[in-house]
Amino acid sequence: MNFSIQPELENEQYQLIPLSQGDFEALYEVASDPKVWEQHPNKNRFEKDVFKNFFNGAIESKGAFKIVEKSSGDIIGSTRFYDFDENKNSIFIGYTFYGTKSWGRGINPQIKKLMLDYIFQYVDTVYFHIGKENFRSQTALERLGGKKIAEEEVAYFGEPTRTNFVYEIKKENHF
Incomplete structure (x- = not known):
């Protein structure tokens, strides 16, 4: 299997499908609820221009996915792989969000x-940026x-820089 930061992945209930331009309206419908962003460093992503x-930025990253619930075919959120570092044998997972109807259903762990x-077939360490006030994601x-291993300023694509915590999961600690 060739390494890709944008493969199609699935389990019994959900699919991660590479994000495409045609997904904007359906994904914005999920993202347009201000509650989705209330703990996020950039709280105004529910506004159409900001989203x-x-x-x-997700499209340009070439690592973004739409998260699709297989039973309904609905897009329920988005996530991505980014900042692959061959020298450090690491990558980030982040920019994840779900619509509020998906909250509390155990979807994120799946x-x-x-x-x-998938990614631990290719790297030894996965990092995550999480906003310092995003207690739900922490x-x-x-x-x-x-x-949690660090705190740093993160420059978001076309958005203000924000303070984030850096978390890591090592391959040898993944179950």
Whole structure:
């Protein structure tokens, strides 16, 4: 299997399909709820122009996915691989969001497991940037075995720089 940061991945319930330009309206429908972004460093991504910039950054990353619920065919969110570093044998997973109707259903651990199981075939360390006030995502990542290792300023695509925590999961600690 050839390494790609944008493969199609799936389990029994969900598919990760490479994001394409034609997905904008369906994904914006999920992202247009202000609650989705309330703990995120960039809280105004529910605004169409701001989300369009976020979406363009996702397309340009060439590592972004739409998350599709197989039973309904609905797009329920998005995530991506980014910043692959061959020298450090590492990559980031992030920019993940789900519509509020998907919250509390145990979806995120399934999606992260799909991504981690795949990417640990190629790298030894996966990093995550999480906004310092995004307590929901911090808790979710700690439940997956993520360890907070740093704090840094992150420059988002066309958005203001924000303080994030850096978490890591090592291949040898992944179950």
